[in-house]
Amino acid sequence: MSTPSFSLVNNATGEKTDLPAVGGTLGPVGLDVGKVYGQMDVFTYDPGFSSTCSTKSAITYIDGDAGVLLYRGYPVAQLAEQCSFIEVAYLILNGELPDKNQLEDFDQTIRRHTMINESLKGFFGGFRYDAHPMAMLTGVVGSLSAFYHDTTNNKDPEHRKIFAHRMIAKIPTIAAAAYKRYVGLPFMYPQNHLDYCSNLLHMMFAVPAEPYEVNPIAARALDVLFILHADHEQNASTSTVRMAGSTGTNPYAAIAAGIAALWGPAHGGANEAVLKMLDEIGDVKKVPDFMSKVKDKNSGVRLMGFGHRVYKNFDPRATIIRDECHKVLKALNINDPKLELAMKLEEIALSDDYFKERKLYPNVDFYSGIIYKALGIPVNMFTPMFAIARTVGWAAHWIEMIADPTMRIARPRQVYTGAAERNVPALDKR
Known part of the structure; x- marks a missing residue:
């Protein structure tokens, strides 16, 4: 052609x-x-x-009209069904799925890097007791640049790989510590015998006073969620990481910039907005009235967690996560009025012509919030969970950008709409 x-x-x-x-x-x-x-x-x-x-990239491909999402050429549905999050992390970073030995080596490397410097624990005490965990995550990840100076040589491929391994390994530890600070409980050290998601759940919910056994259903649900959130092409936070990284800044600072961008309710905070919407509805009996207000353009009521800017027919991640959501609710025998409310919203949106014609289908944010809620993860930790998963994509994009010999510092232009050139008048004539 x-x-x-x-x-x-x-x-x-x-x-x-x-x-x-x-x-x-x-x-x-x-x-x-x-x-x-x-x-x-x-x-x-x-x-x-x-x-x-903004760039050429070999990491992720999206066809929004066809509802296609590929990581390094592999459909995300196949990866979510057949692979662990660590396998997908290796794929995104390296371009190919690992064989058995490569997977074992990579998995062990990540497990051995999960601890954070002891002095970092003191940073959390500097935050107000009610600080949002994303505020803590942004600050603490940025501070990693003060601990790891060997990654300032961005041109060394080995240093870039070390950075990625450290960042992927430590972000769950930092997020769990932010949660513990928020709820006022002692920090829990990582356990190297646990897999990635089991370790995160242990650090979040275990306490020193008694043993804690991770529910494998919860760990697998997190694994699937993390796979689906691992990368999503040039979204706002990934573009932020690339833009910050294009200046040659320390990569931990670039990741912190990405975390700050992810925090926005139009991006990573969307699943928080879903649960807030459910709180506002309050009762399953009020759902029909709420949906009527959504249809009324003058009501100002928005339906959160439905539709997507990129996917015009359906979000391929939502199909996978919907099945996982129903599986988790059934397996854990969850009986939560808020979850019943969410299922009623889903039922109406999937059957009502108004929503079908406008392609306002439930998206990944709708279902992820429900799963997190079912697993006992509080609403203000939803976006940090997203950040843990997306760290893989951020690290991969940063590495790809830095390794590109044609890389230039990002410098968008503008159409100026201010005053034309004028002279400064004397003070007594203003």
Whole structure:
């Protein structure tokens, strides 16, 4: 197939600039507009970057119209069904699924890096007792750059790999410590004999006074959630990590910037918003009235956890997580009015023509919040759980960017709308 050719034409002067096509393995081609300003003295304008490619990447592919999500070419549904989160982390970082020996080595490496410096524990005491765990996560992850100076040599592939292993291993320990600080309980050290998600649950819910046994159903549910959240192409937080990282900053600082971006309710905080919505509805009997208000454009009522900016037909992750959600609720014999309320919302949204026509299907945020709730994870820890999973993608994107010899510091342009040039008047004439 021949590569398509594109040009930008100034209709007033007839001046033309060729726009080379940048092709990928899958998906539409990109247009290289890098020389448009130099040749035609105009900028391209794309608020929110919804039609702009910021980079080339071999990590994740999304086809929003077809509902496709691939990690390194593998459908996410297959990975969630057949692999552990650690296997998927290896895949995202290295490009291929590990064999048995590679998986064992990688798993052991992650387990051996889970502890954090003892002095870091004191950082948590500096936060107010009611600080949001995401505030603690942002600050403590940023502070890792004060402990690990060997990663400042970003050009060394071995140093980049060490950073990724450390970050993936330590983020559950930091998140669990933030939770313990919030609830006022003693920190729990990681246990190297436990798998990744079991270790996280142990650090969150175990106490020194008595033994704690991790529920394997809960651990597997987390594993699936983490696989589904591990990466999602050039989303807001990943783009933030790349933009910060493009300056050559310490990679831990770049990850902290990503965590801060993830905190927003329009991004990683969406599953928190789902549970808040359920609180506001209050009773399953009020669901029909609530859904009627959602249909009324003048009511100002929004349906949280439904639809997606990228996926126009369905979110492939939601199909997987829906099955997992119902499996968890059944296995744990959960009887929670809030969960009954959520299931009623789901039932109406999947059967009502209004929602079907507008493709307002339940998305991954809707179901993930329900699963976290069923596992006893409090609402303010939902986004930190997302951050734990997405750390894999952030680290992989940072490595890919730093290893690219064509990398340049990110520098978006703007269309200036302020005052034209003017002279400063004397003070007595203002």
